[in-house]
Amino acid sequence: MGSIALATAVIAWLLAVPAMAVAQKGDAAAGKAVYDRKCAGCHGVKGDGSGPAAELLMPRPRDFTSGVYKVRSTVNRVPTDQDIFRTITDGMPGTSMPGWAALPEQDRWNLVAYIKSFAGDKLQEAPRKAELPPDVSPSPASLARGKEMFEAIECHKCHGVEGRADGVSRAELKDDWGHPVKPANLSKRWTFRGGAGRVDVAMRMAVGVLGTPMPAFLDAVEKPEDIWHVTNYVLSLGPEAPRYATLITVGAVSDAIPDDPAADLWRTMAGQSIPLMGQVIVDPRNFNPAIDMITVRAVYNEREIAFHLTWDDPTPSKPDGKETFADAVSLQFPPAAAPGGVRPYFLMGDASDAVYLLRWQSDQGVLEVAANGPTKRRALTGGEVSGRAVFDNGQYRVVMKRSLAAKDAERITFRPAEFAPIAFQAWEGGAGETGARMSLTSWYYLRLEEPRSNARFVVPPVVALLALGGMLLIVWAANRRGQPA
């Protein structure tokens, strides 16, 4: 009994420690020392959001003198200290604000005190905590009601029908400072500024996101519990976190491969997602790339290879050659395997080593290109490429097909069971991306899977039977021999 009481006491104490931390007060003067080292690079020494990096970032770093905080759990404009503490600790996903959990907890509380001091008397009012209605767990009925309310309170106007940040008023959205602001892509929960948890999503909906066009819906929904129905619906629009692939596997099929991106074959395959980052090496640099992920499905048969690519893009762009350009993606390969695994420069090769690009462009379809750098591109003609694209609710799905064997030395030949380097590039023409202004990856590997043998069904029973036989033999021998000497 004594040990149980002791264990209870220890657990109670452990639980009490974080609770005590919540009540801690920060020291603004000590916070300044941390702030000047860790935060001023973006938020500026004066806290006005104008550090050296500010103009390159989208969204821009917070101007603390405004006293406006995006992430809060209150019904008035003042966040709780815990809200600010949490934003410092977890960062703002989808922006350049990282989580600062590596800083000692006391430092983070000191930062809270110092950051609040920038706002002068704008944060004088006491925060009034928002009360969420009782949680409603997800169910088909809840999802149906959530979808209904999603349209009724016009979430889709900004976030899009499927939640892919492609709503009709998307282009007109501005924050309180007049900077253009993008609606959240609800199918990419890991980029939610205030966190991807159920309560986080419900709270953002309930009290809104200050400084942005996202209003508070706590009083706008028909019944309070609708907050949870819509939350359940939003959570159903995408996974909580992406599972990025490190190897692109191309499955083997024996039938003809469909051109249609909506064909059943593609639906039955698991997608392999790859994160894309901004191109910041050659001018014009792209610090805030529009396309951050491509999902790949790929198959081959004895003649052809086909890539099915899925990515989010708010609009199918109609190029005007000035501000709007064609939407495009490229798959990049070295034309030939080099000894020692040496590959061309990942950024579309260089003067001495060319790369081969299998490219889809919204105005020209599937193309083959040889490149010796981002600006030195030559169209390759005479190849057999085909493909089709569909655009649906803020998402492109494209199929690109090509023969396995190369026509000439400038193109890659795909061979089963070999690792071939592959890299990805993408352009959102509607966001002005063209030429070197793109998002990209470095080299990954691609592998054409051999048709799977049945070894995995044959070998294990054989091993098990052999083991059983061996054991029977040992038991038989032992019993024959009688007692040990």
Place this chain on the structure above:
Amino acid sequence: MSFLRSRFVQAVLILVLAAVLLRYGIRPPAPWSVFTLYMAIVFMGVLVFVSADADSWRSFVRPLWSVLVDRDKRYLRYGLMIVIPLLLGYYAYTQAAARPQAPPELRAVHPAPPDSIDLRGKPFNISGAENPLRKDQASYATHVAAGAAIYFRNCMYCHGDNLDGQGHFAPGFNPPPANFQDPGTIAMLQEAYLFWRIAKGGPGLPSESTPWNSVMPAWEDRLTEEQMWQVIMFLYDFTGQQPRRWESH
């Protein structure tokens, strides 16, 4: 506690204890191959221990023998004859069904720097080079501040606000951006080494670092010589690390 006197129980205890110690007692965790190697050595030691004399060996073998022949242990015997083949069969399945992984890229993380590089058409000696800005102690703070501004406009996206290699572009790239807070990076390198890496970037890596996949730009295209030295000063100042000095001859 009489069962502790059984050699068999002792042998099992030693093996379990060794496994727990090797698995959880070593930080950072030892790779699986090292773990199996050490366990094999422990197992051989245990065999030597239990077979030290005839009594000991008999004490070790008795429970095993009993499971094999005794009538009252027959259910245990049948159970083992089901469980062990199943386990082996499952292991064979995991091996046969394994899918290929991307090939590992073994590369020299800190390749030897060249003696001299070509910096915008001029030869530049790396070997023995010192940061020229450090002589001017009066302007130390100015240079660090200038370095900070350069860092936040150019390097932060990959190497991170906290210089820990966790910038918001970092998850997209392999090899991951260098973590300057790690004592295994800038603290064990001379400033001239950093100058070379910053000036020449991924494209300037020597052949022993192939197949290189670094996306580090060659900053000589964008930053002046002084700016590169300033950002180096900022890296050391922010992290509180000291550069390694050239050995005096």
